[in-house]
Amino acid sequence: MTSQTAILGAGVMGEALLSGLVRAGRRVDRLMVGEKRPERAHELEERYGVAVLDNRSAAAKADTIALVVKPQDMADLLEEIAPVLRPGVLLVSLAAGITTAYIESRVPEGVAVVRVMPNTPALVDEGMTAISPGSHSSEADLAEVETLMSSVGKVLRIPERQQDAVTAISGSGPAYIFFVVESMIEAGVHLGLPRATATDLVIQTLVGSGKMLRETGTHPTVLREQVTSPGGTTASALRELEVHKVRAAFLAAMEAARDRSRALAQGS
Numbered sequence: 687m688t689s690q691t692a693i694l695g696a697g698v699m700g701e702a703l704l705s706g707l708v709r710a711g712r713r714v715d716r717l718m719v720g721e722k723r724p725e726r727a728h729e730l731e732e733r734y735g736v737a738v739l740d741n742r743s744a745a746a747k748a749d750t751i752a753l754v755v756k757p758q759d760m761a762d763l764l765e766e767i768a769p770v771l772r773p774g775v776l777l778v779s780l781a782a783g784i785t786t787a788y789i790e791s792r793v794p795e796g797v798a799v800v801r802v803m804p805n806t807p808a809l810v811d812e813g814m815t816a817i818s819p820g821s822h823s824s825e826a827d828l829a830e831v832e833t834l835m836s837s838v839g840k841v842l843r844i845p846e847r848q849q850d851a852v853t854a855i856s857g858s859g860p861a862y863i864f865f866v867v868e869s870m871i872e873a874g875v876h877l878g879l880p881r882a883t884a885t886d887l888v889i890q891t892l893v894g895s896g897k898m899l900r901e902t903g904t905h906p907t908v909l910r911e912q913v914t915s916p917g918g919t920t921a922s923a924l925r926e927l928e929v930h931k932v933r934a935a936f937l938a939a940m941e942a943a944r945d946r947s948r949a950l951a952q953g954s
């Protein structure tokens with residue numbers, strides 16, 4: 687039998703997964719999308735040539751089902767599809783905060799669940815995804831999810847107890863980086879640079895720094911020290927970042943994200 691994958695919830699992350707699978711060469715006749723809004727369904731059919739069905743029909747036909755709705759919509763979605771789930775089917779949840787136990791308690795016995803935390807760089811095949819097994823998922827299930835998510839970037843296996851922290855760091859992480867980028871561009875404009883020049887400077891600095899981190903394997907502290915000439919400009923700037931408690935702000939921000947992920951599991 688040919689393996690079929692359904693993506694239920696085709697917003698930002700659902701479409702990132704869909705587009706990544708298509709780019710990776712997955713045949714569209716092996717993919718389905720569950721989407722309730724007709725105009726969005728039409729858009730996805732046009733863009734990818736993929737079949738867009740109602741959730742139940744997609745879930746009934748699929749061997750692997752990616753759950754990509756908001757955490758607050760997960761209970762309703764599970765209630766809708768539970769009656770058509772067969773033992774042996776694999777549920778892959780991308781929702782922040784939602785535990786595998788939460789899902790397992792709402793679906794028939796024998797349904798495997800894997801929890802996944804991706805991020806939006808998946809759109810350009812540079813995603814970071816952490817995956818954790820539920821209580822009934824096998825090595826084959828984890829390998830299947832690794833294959834699925836490695837089509838859009840890097841995949842790491844982690845214990846589920848680390849998922850809320852991972853959500854705070856890499857799941858939400860791109861937003862912090864974009865925030866820093868926005869702030870640096872605005873600073874460049876404030877210093878008198880044309881906006882387009884400031885934007886080019888910041889983006890290339892970000893890409894170059896990321897490449898250095900990945901390709902040299904050198905610790906970020908060492909790389910930062912290499913930029914910081916004694917008595918120079920960088921030292922003056924870094925002192926201001928410390929005075930304004932930017933390091934402490936990052937810690938507080940990520941603790942808040944971790945706590946929010948935990949709260950989402952309680953339905954708030």
Ligand SMILES: NC(=O)C1=CN([C@@H]2O[C@H](COP(=O)(O)OP(=O)(O)OC[C@H]3O[C@@H](n4cnc5c(N)ncnc54)[C@H](OP(=O)(O)O)[C@@H]3O)[C@@H](O)[C@H]2O)C=CC1
Nearest residue numbers: 695696697698699700754755756757759780781782804805
């Ligand atoms: N965005 C990100 O960077 C990341 C998101 N995630 C997780 O991915 C999930 C989706 O997030 P995101 O893509 O940002 O959110 P979006 O709101 O963009 O996407 C959710 C989609 O699900 C649809 N939807 C809601 N209920 C149902 C349903 N019952 N059946 C089918 N579709 C439904 C929504 O439609 P409508 O708008 O019409 O309600 C919407 O299109 C969340 O659980 C989030 O935690 C994880 C990592 C990163």
Ligand SMILES: O=C(O)[C@@H]1CCC=N1
Nearest residue numbers: 781782853857858859
């Ligand atoms: O903000 C959110 O809740 C989702 C989960 C991680 C990134 N976006």
